[in-house]
Amino acid sequence: MKIKALLIATGLSVLSVSTAFASGHAPQSEPWTMKEWLDTKNQMPQGSVDAGQKLVEQGYCYTCHGVEGKNMTQATPSLAGQNPVYTYKMLKDYKSGRFNVDHKSDIMVHLMQIYSDQQMADMAAYYAAQPLPYAQYVAKDTEVDPGIVRLANKGDNSRMIVPCASCHGAHGEGGLNETPALTNLSPRMFVRYMEAYRDGSRNNDVVSGMAQFAKDLTDEEIQGLADYYAQLKPRGVE
Structure with a gap:
């Protein structure tokens, strides 16, 4: 049902996402060069917070990253308050296969295949608009070496x-x-x-x-x- 909702939100066919998941082969890209990244950053679309919120809700992103990007577990990162350029870059890295550290990354690598640059910029804008939380995982003012x-x-x-x-x-x-x-x-x-x-x-x-x-x-x-x-x-x- 989640994949169906995601397809409705993005307007893609069942065949396109099924192929991405069933192939089992993540895309592979060479590491960024400075020129390539600067060109990509300069071409980043202007994100819409409202459009990003709809995508996040329809894509069930909260199941892994928490409501409004505030994840209370340590399994996946919180996204609330992150710089939109950083979040956009990470989504691009998943889509290209540049960020595929281990099997935990596979779901994001496959999911990003069905999002456009504009949609990724919209989601990044939405998360950037949320307050940056802190001390969710350890007590604040904990003594540090x-x-x-x-x-x-x-x-x-x-x-x-x-x-x-x-x-x-x-x-x-x-x-x-x-x-x-x-x-x-x-x-x-x-x-x-x-x-x-x-x-x-x-x-x-x-x-x-x-x-x-x-x-x-x-x-x-x-x-x-x-x-x-x-x-x-x-x-x-x-």
Whole structure:
């Protein structure tokens, strides 16, 4: 029934989506070049919050990502308050096969085949319009190792590790364009993503920026950063 509703919303045939799911072969693309990403970003359609809300509701996105993009589980990420360019890029990455870390990504890779660029921009606009939540997964103001706080805000010159805050904001609220907010990202998702960057199974970051950052991090540092950002209050939140 969910797939039927999704087809009605997008106006596609049963055959088209059945082929995408039954083939079992996700699309494959080479990693982004800077030029390719900049061209794609510049061609991103203007998203409509209202149209995005309809798509999200008709596509049952809340079953995995929570009502209004606020997911209370650690199985999938919350999308509320994320930069629309970041969400759009991620949806494009799923559609192209650039982001297909493991079997957990398969459903998104297949689902995105039936959405247009305009529809992906609309969904990104809807989620960006929702308030950015925080401390859903751990208690706010949880005590964090000062070394982890220093790594997040100052980096580590001895290992040429730049501070997370230089791109993701001092409060984890996200930076310009496709740089995502990290506050409220579930620790489980954070660890999964960082390990994938570190071992090379995730390569959808433009010019491998995150892969270079993650390659020298220890398991303990990744877990520490995950816990730090899970409880960090975003700028402007009382």
